[in-house]
Amino acid sequence: MISGRDELLTGWGNTAPSRATVVAPRTAEEVTELLLAPGGARIARGLGRSYGDAAQCGGGTVISNRSLWHLSGIDPATGLVTAGAGVSIDEILQVALPAGFFVPVTPGTRQVTVGGAIAADIHGKNHHVDGSFMHHVVSMELVTPSGAMTVTPDSDPALFWATAGGMGLTGVITEATIRLLPVESSYVTVDTERFSDLDSIMAAMYSGDADYRYSVAWVDCMTKGAKMGRGVLTRGDHTPRSMLSAKQASRPLAPPTGAKLEVPFTPPSGLLNRLSITAFNELWYRKHPAKRDGEVQSIGTFFHPLDGVSMWNRMHGTRGFLQYQFVVDDAHGEVVRQAIEVLSSESIPSFLAVLKRFGPGDPGPLSFPVEGWTLALDVPVGPSHLPATLDRLDEMIANAGGRLYLAKDSRVSAEMLKVMYPRIGELADVRRRVDPDSVLASDLSRRLELP
Amino acid sequence: MRNAFGQPQSVVVLGGTSDLALAVLRRLVDQRASRIVLAGRDDASLQRNADALKAHGATEVATVRFDAADSATAESTVNQCFDAAGGSVDLVLVALGQLGDQSELDNSAAKTAALFTVNLTWPAAALAALRSKLLAQGAGHVAVFSSVAGVRVRRSNFTYGSTKAGLDAFTQGWAESVRSGGIKVQIIRPGFVRTKMTEGLSEAPFTTDVDEAADIIAKGLGTSRMVIWSPPVLQAAFLILRHLPAIIFRRLPG
Numbered sequence: 001m002i003s004g005r006d007e008l009l010t011g012w013g014n015t016a017p018s019r020a021t022v023v024a025p026r027t028a029e030e031v032t033e034l035l036l037a038p039g040g041a042r043i044a045r046g047l048g049r050s051y052g053d054a055a056q057c058g059g060g061t062v063i064s065n066r067s068l069w070h071l072s073g074i075d076p077a078t079g080l081v082t083a084g085a086g087v088s089i090d091e092i093l094q095v096a097l098p099a100g101f102f103v104p105v106t107p108g109t110r111q112v113t114v115g116g117a118i119a120a121d122i123h124g125k126n127h128h129v130d131g132s133f134m135h136h137v138v139s140m141e142l143v144t145p146s147g148a149m150t151v152t153p154d155s156d157p158a159l160f161w162a163t164a165g166g167m168g169l170t171g172v173i174t175e176a177t178i179r180l181l182p183v184e185s186s187y188v189t190v191d192t193e194r195f196s197d198l199d200s201i202m203a204a205m206y207s208g209d210a211d212y213r214y215s216v217a218w219v220d221c222m223t224k225g226a227k228m229g230r231g232v233l234t235r236g237d238h239t240p241r242s243m244l245s246a247k248q249a250s251r252p253l254a255p256p257t258g259a260k261l262e263v264p265f266t267p268p269s270g271l272l273n274r275l276s277i278t279a280f281n282e283l284w285y286r287k288h289p290a291k292r293d294g295e296v297q298s299i300g301t302f303f304h305p306l307d308g309v310s311m312w313n314r315m316h317g318t319r320g321f322l323q324y325q326f327v328v329d330d331a332h333g334e335v336v337r338q339a340i341e342v343l344s345s346e347s348i349p350s351f352l353a354v355l356k357r358f359g360p361g362d363p364g365p366l367s368f369p370v371e372g373w374t375l376a377l378d379v380p381v382g383p384s385h386l387p388a389t390l391d392r393l394d395e396m397i398a399n400a401g402g403r404l405y406l407a408k409d410s411r412v413s414a415e416m417l418k419v420m421y422p423r424i425g426e427l428a429d430v431r432r433r434v435d436p437d438s439v440l441a442s443d444l445s446r447r448l449e450l451p
Numbered sequence: 452m453r454n455a456f457g458q459p460q461s462v463v464v465l466g467g468t469s470d471l472a473l474a475v476l477r478r479l480v481d482q483r484a485s486r487i488v489l490a491g492r493d494d495a496s497l498q499r500n501a502d503a504l505k506a507h508g509a510t511e512v513a514t515v516r517f518d519a520a521d522s523a524t525a526e527s528t529v530n531q532c533f534d535a536a537g538g539s540v541d542l543v544l545v546a547l548g549q550l551g552d553q554s555e556l557d558n559s560a561a562k563t564a565a566l567f568t569v570n571l572t573w574p575a576a577a578l579a580a581l582r583s584k585l586l587a588q589g590a591g592h593v594a595v596f597s598s599v600a601g602v603r604v605r606r607s608n609f610t611y612g613s614t615k616a617g618l619d620a621f622t623q624g625w626a627e628s629v630r631s632g633g634i635k636v637q638i639i640r641p642g643f644v645r646t647k648m649t650e651g652l653s654e655a656p657f658t659t660d661v662d663e664a665a666d667i668i669a670k671g672l673g674t675s676r677m678v679i680w681s682p683p684v685l686q687a688a689f690l691i692l693r694h695l696p697a698i699i700f701r702r703l704p705g
Contacts, residue, residue, distance in 0.1 A: 008633050015455035018590035019633040052455065058539070058589030058633070319675065322455050384670060387456045387482065410455035413483060443590075446539070447452035447460065 002030055009056040012049050012313050014266075014320035015381060015410050018058030018443055024067040028174040031143040034063055035172065041441035044172045046113030047088060050120065051323040052410030053443035054167050060441070065115045068174050074099050079180040080138060085115030085173045090256070090307075092180075093299075097255040101180035102238065102299075104136035108354075110256065110304050115173040120407035121165035121367045123374075125214040125303070128359040132369055134164035135362060136179045144171035144434035157363070162430040165367035167406055169440050169450065170430055183238045185252040188214065188302040190236035191293045194285065198229025198337055201355065202373070205233065206330075209357050213237040214302070217355040220281045221340050221377060222274075229340050231355070232288040239296050248296065256300040259307060263314040273380070274349040281351075316380050322410045324390060325376035327358060327369060328402035335400045336373050339393055343377070346389045353377040365426035368405045376408065387411065394420075406444065414449040427451065452541060453592060454483060457635070457673050459541030461486040463532045465577055466547030466596070467514070468496035470646035473503065474665030475544070475672075480509045484542075488535045490515040490528055491547070511537075519547055519569040525576035529584065539588050542672070543581060545574050545595040548615070550648050556610040563610055570614035575621045582625070586632040594637045594672060595622045599680070602640065602689045606701065626677070639668055641681040656704070657682055 004023035010016065022045075025031045034042065041060035048055055056062060065086040072082040079101055083092060089103055090110035096102065105117075105124045112122065118140065123132045130136070139152040142163060153160045163170045191212070195201040201217050209215045212235035219231040244252055306312050313321070328335045336355065343350055354376045358369045379386065394416045397403065403420035404412050418424060428451035431438070444450075453459050460483050464472050467489025476487060487509050491497045494516060501512040513535040517528040533540055551566045574595070585591035600608055601615030619638055626636035643655040644664045659667075664681045671679030680686040692700065 008631070013455060016453055016457070016590075017633050018452075018588075019586075020589055053452065058452070059587055060589070320455065381455060384673075387458065387673075411458075414460075443452050447454060 002034065004061065007062075009045075009048070009062060010320070011052045011054065011056070011410065013051040013322050013381075013410055014313060014316070014318070015322065016053050016443065018053070018056050020057045020060050020062045022062045022064055024064040026067045028068075028141060028143050028148055031063065031068075031172050031174055032148055034061065035143060035145045035439060041439065041446075043440060043442040043445075044085075044115060044119070044168045046086065046116030046119075047111050049109060049112050049116065051408045052406075053447060054120075054407060055116075056443050057441065058443055063172055065113055065172070065174075068115070070175075071095065074101055074180060079182055080177055081180055082175060082177045083114045084175050085113060087114050088112060089114075089117065094255045096180055097183075097186045097253045097299075100182055100184070100253060102183045102186075104130055104179060104181045105133040106303050108304060109307050111307065114176050114178070118163060118173055118176060119166060119168045121362070121364055121369075122407070123356075123358065123369050125216040125356060127369055128209050128215065128357045129213050131359060132164070132362060132367065134161070134364065134367070138177045138179055140176040141174045142171040143174055145437065145439045146434045148174075158426070158430055159434065161363040161367070162365060162427050164362060164364035165406070166364065166427060167366065167444060168442060169427065169445055170434055171440065184241040185239045185244055185248070186254050186256070186299050187239040187244060187248060187252075187296050188236045188299060189239045189243060190234050190295045190297050190302055192232065192234050192288055192291070192295065194230075194232050194288055194290045196227060196230050198231070198340065201229065201231050201233055202333065202336065205355070205357055209235065211235075215357065218284070219340070219353040219355050219375070220285055221343050221350040221353045222278045222281050224344050228344060229337065230285060232285065234302070236297070236302065243296065245296070256298065256304065256307075263312055266314040266318050273382070274347065277349040277351045316378075319381045321378055321380045323376060323378055323408040324393070325374060325405040325408040326393070326397045326402050327372055327374040327405070328397060328400045329370055329372035332400035332402065333373050335396060335402065336375050338396060339375060342389065342393060342396070346383075346385060348379055348383055348386060348389055350377040350379050365423040366406065366421055368403065368407075370403070372402075376405075409444070412448070414447070417448045417450075424451065452539065453590065456482075457592065458483040459592065460484060461536050461538060461540050462542045462544065463488045463490065463536055463540050464544045464546055465490050465528070465532070465574070466545065467491040467500060468493055469546045469596075470648070470661055471596070471641065471644055471664060471668075472544055472546040473500050474661045475668050476504055477507050478665055478669035479542075479672075480504060480507050485510040486536060486538070487512045488515060488532045489513070490517055490532050492516070492518050519573040520565060522568055522572045522576050525573050526580040529577050529580040533584055540585075540591065542592045542594065543585075545577065545593065547574060548596065550608070550611050553606075553608050553610060566610055567614055567617075570611070571617045571621075574618055578622070578625050582629060585634050586629065590633050592635040592637075592672075594639055594679075595619075596639050596641070597622070599640050599642045599685050599689060603693050603700070635675070637672065637677060637679055639671070639679045639681065640685070641668070642685050644681075657685055657688065
């Protein structure tokens with residue numbers, strides 16, 4: 001029997017800690033043993049980049065996937081690669097890029113495991129073109145309390161899609177076969193444009209995003225009035241070999257390097273408050289050119305700016321912080337403006353608000369993306385009116401038929417969650433089949449009373 | 452489970468007939484609290500409070516009867532409350548206590564011993580019983596109602612004050628013993644609050660009514676502060692009062 005260690009765990013936001021026994025199985029057989037063992041609740045955990053309590057299990061067992069590590073060669077004709085669930089996107093890129101391949105979907109950090117990428121059905125800056133991560137998963141090995149199985153969209157679509165964004169509640173993913181994207185270089189050619197208000201950014205994204213593979217806008221939620229929602233829009237695609245400079249062409253497929261800085265400790269009250277965030281936002285806005293086309297940027301710069309400062313979440317202090325991310329369809333695009341207006345009028349300081357467009361979603365009952373607009377923001381846990389303000393935003397978003405992202409959530413109510421994800425009964429049906437005794441549970445699933 | 456703001460979904464109240472506890476619970480129900488267990492001595496009061504909470508929006512409110520005069524019932528009462536909660540318990544409020552009448556307590560060994568049992572011995576035993584249950588949950592939050600009367604006892608209510616002083620100190624040590632287990636512990640030190648417990652008594656400086664105190668306490672439960680003073684000004688007040696020479700202290704009003 002594998003032994004574990006008791007650990008106090010949180011998500012990336014450093015909130016709501018709970019203690020669990022952490023075990024790190026190395027094979028699917030060991031995972032099976034863990035799921036069949038008597039005892040309390042259990043859930044899998046990757047690199048812990050969920051912001052809330054999705055990968056922790058108070059009083060139970062947390063199954064780390066990091067020892068489920070293996071990586072096949074990449075088939076040059078198809079781009080298919082098979083990876084253990086514990087392999088991170090960063091680790092894949094280290095071997096894939098030199099071989100001329102990129103991951104089909106990357107979130108804002110490379111420190112996410114394959115298992116986590118599936119369980120959260122992650123999206124990147126290219127959802128409007130390429131969909132979410134699960135679209136590029138050809139098959140996966142899933143260990144459930146009812147047995148270990150190979151799952152493909154054809155062999156068992158209900159289980160496959162319930163696992164996409166299923167937050168680990170259908171079983172422990174031990175391996176997946178993914179189709180990588182062929183690229184000619186590890187650079188991205190980027191068009192940057194600054195906009196002085198939200199309406200103009202949204203108009204530019206709506207009309208122009210189809211011309212780019214990757215698109216993301218950073219929006220300043222601290223400004224009020226006419227300047228509200230000013231921001232910077234960056235869009236691009238992988239740079240072909242012919243467009244590289246001589247220096248870049250000498251190492252065209254160099255993988256991204258590790259963090260150059262680390263936040264070494266957590267300052268008690270955090271460095272990020274209304275003043276520092278306003279100042280930072282101003283500098284960030286001014287730093288970007290009003291308009292620049294065709295700039296060749298490294299993958300790290302364009303896709304993963306925060307990976308440059310390791311443990312950046314510590315800057316928020318010991319109280320921690322939360323991420324609030326929602327999606328609304330195109331018919332309700334005004335909710336984006338309304339949400340920013342609410343935050344601005346309540347003086348809720350928000351660092352790094354990111355706006356993207358989504359293409360059509362996938363069949364998963366708990367999968368987050370829906371065709372339309374998604375806004376994600378970081379908020380420090382501090383202002384006493386924050387809980388009520390976010391509850392108000394929840395209602396606005398639910399009334400517009402939108403929803404929150406469970407990989408980011410740490411405070412929505414169970415009732416509101418059911419309104420936002422009306423197909424949650426489909427997850428319950430799948431769980432009854434693969435986990436009849438409800439052995440799989442996380443703090444998140446218990447908090448949200450997920451079936 | 453508690454959310455990122457520490458807002459509980461399930462709450463156990465030891466001393467569930469307390470006016471102040473009920474007011475705090477209403478505010479918790481306004482947030483995320485939906486399953487509540489009220490434990491107390493008087494069935495009618497418990498039921499009345501349970502009905503009030505259900506009317507306010509709580510989904511399930513269970514009641515458990517116990518008598519704090521018998522400290523041997525602490526463990527079984529805690530077990531009953533956890534069973535009634537039907538799932539993990541996010542917050543335990545230790546809100547029981549009696550004021551007593553100092554003029555009677557002065558000359559009665561029996562009444563003095565009895566007050567110590569209700570206000571100090573029973574709660575301390577309950578905390579001891581809570582320890583393993585909360586540690587097994589891997590998470591939890593306990594808030595113990597102490598009092599400013601225990602910070603420096605006064606002749607006018609020193610028996611009550613000293614039971615609270617004892618409970619306060621016990622809780623501080625208990626908090627350290629569960630700290631690494633992910634259990635958050637807070638001590639609530641209210642000043643004089645207008646409730647049925649203090650009806651008819653002359654008011655002290657910085658008296659508040661129940662709603663004001665409950666607002667302060669509910670807000671404090673969401674912070675990481677070890678001690679919640681209600682009203683907050685009492686912390687500064689007692690910094691001074693604690694060190695006044697007795698010759699002055701004994702002449703202060705209230």
